[in-house]
Amino acid sequence: MRKTFTLFQSHLDLAHRYWSELLSVGDHVIDATCGNGRDTVILATLGAKTYSIDIQQNALNEAKLKVESKGIAQLVTFIKGCHSKFPEEIESHSVKLIVYNLGYLPGGNKDVTTQVTTTLKSLEHALDLLVAGGMISITCYPGHEEGKREEEQLLYFCQNLSPREWSCCHHRWINRKLSPSLIILQKINV
Amino acid sequence: MRKTFTLFQSHLDLAHRYWSELLSVGDHVIDATCGNGRDTVILATLGAKTYSIDIQQNALNEAKLKVESKGIAQLVTFIKGCHSKFPEEIESHSVKLIVYNLGYLPGGNKDVTTQVTTTLKSLEHALDLLVAGGMISITCYPGHEEGKREEEQLLYFCQNLSPREWSCCHHRWINRKLSPSLIILQKINV
Numbered sequence: 001m002r003k004t005f006t007l008f009q010s011h012l013d014l015a016h017r018y019w020s021e022l023l024s025v026g027d028h029v030i031d032a033t034c035g036n037g038r039d040t041v042i043l044a045t046l047g048a049k050t051y052s053i054d055i056q057q058n059a060l061n062e063a064k065l066k067v068e069s070k071g072i073a074q075l076v077t078f079i080k081g082c083h084s085k086f087p088e089e090i091e092s093h094s095v096k097l098i099v100y101n102l103g104y105l106p107g108g109n110k111d112v113t114t115q116v117t118t119t120l121k122s123l124e125h126a127l128d129l130l131v132a133g134g135m136i137s138i139t140c141y142p143g144h145e146e147g148k149r150e151e152e153q154l155l156y157f158c159q160n161l162s163p164r165e166w167s168c169c170h171h172r173w174i175n176r177k178l179s180p181s182l183i184i185l186q187k188i189n190v
Numbered sequence: 191m192r193k194t195f196t197l198f199q200s201h202l203d204l205a206h207r208y209w210s211e212l213l214s215v216g217d218h219v220i221d222a223t224c225g226n227g228r229d230t231v232i233l234a235t236l237g238a239k240t241y242s243i244d245i246q247q248n249a250l251n252e253a254k255l256k257v258e259s260k261g262i263a264q265l266v267t268f269i270k271g272c273h274s275k276f277p278e279e280i281e282s283h284s285v286k287l288i289v290y291n292l293g294y295l296p297g298g299n300k301d302v303t304t305q306v307t308t309t310l311k312s313l314e315h316a317l318d319l320l321v322a323g324g325m326i327s328i329t330c331y332p333g334h335e336e337g338k339r340e341e342e343q344l345l346y347f348c349q350n351l352s353p354r355e356w357s358c359c360h361h362r363w364i365n366r367k368l369s370p371s372l373i374i375l376q377k378i379n380v
Binding site for chain 2: 014155161168175
């Protein structure tokens, strides 16, 4: 049988592929921007113990319904709060993957969007939480103004990470002007 | 057992991963810049019928020795020529993967480097040779001046490809200034 390979149809396919290659059952992960729970469902379906954070209660409610309907609620801990502050119960060097999907909640209030300063603060903390070999996956939305500024500042932040400690790859769909981009950071096994 | 996942240690790991996910035994592929044969060996080891092109006879000689020592010579057709001209025996819509590794031959004459105009000419022809779902993999070397110019012009070329016909992702290691970058083009299954 011929293989089919459609990795490049979207940034989502590519991100999910990385996550599934990285994760083993029982790994701890954080969905830093739960939103309607799409990513949380994928992470918990891979068997990861998932901490899922969002500042909007209506988003968390929707996400809770989703994980319950999939029978994976026991794997997910929902946390209402800002993604710049991770719960204290999550220890340093214990997390395999931290996922950010920036911008605003699809179908929600467009005034409630992630902000560059809080995202950068969150990211600094996230670097410390990862185990060696762990990964941060950030979907950026340079198709709108705040998203473009956010992407630029994240790239600037990442450029200054030590290449001995971090592999950092930016994936950009260059013939789709409004396409999201994907930043993948991996803590090098040392 | 825990999975290890070190995809991001280099652009090579990532490129080879894409190739191995894409290819099935018996697929036709082109190594447009054979050089010392490193990529040709990988492609033929995956079972692909490999056309391998280089303008330098000494490079082809070295590559031939390599594939003979690996016992995969029967899968490889070496062609001495410019990478802007593919052999006529290769038909349109018959090739699964075309690989470019730009720049000069490692350890060779640095005056013999790929040139932007011939690379673009080659690429235009390459687009036509691919089957639906097929892929072009281009490693660029923006760490030196000609390589940077070549990368810029390739990106400009790719930006203008129809998003309905082509998925095109640029992978850039953003905290390694001299790192090669990887452009992956996939012809969309239509």
